[in-house]
Amino acid sequence: MGKEIVSNEKKPLLFKLGIGLLMMWGILWIAALITPFTPLATPTKAVVASGCIIVGEILFLIGAVFVGKEVVAKYKSYLNPKNWRKKDKYEE
Template structure:
């Protein structure tokens, strides 16, 4: 009976962590995009440098935590889909 409770408890926690991991992986490129836009904002250079550095560091931390929550296999699957080298292969297979 105790094992069943532990299994049910683990099943309830996993989907939340999975969704959180996916959310962090989605937020990761947004931070990198924001870091690319910051140089064009009219702030002093020191503030721009701080914001860009913070975006890159926080983005990488979010990526690593997201990979830990989602799993390496899922990340590898989505990275292969986002790789432009694989886009043409998919179109050739469909024809």
């Protein structure tokens, strides 16, 4: 009771592309966090880390346009550490 009903409709190509761009956003942020620990020269690390962040944010904005603000809000709430221990309001 209270569970979401999964529809059998096929998602449009732009929606799937948007989800892929949101995943790339997360991967690029992880790459930016790992970059300082690589054996690259310091100026190279700075360029790579800032490049990952800039490209990641651009991909996030494009992906957000494709999937819609509701999906982005839900996706970001999963990534917020404040919400990790909260129970879903439909679980009981």
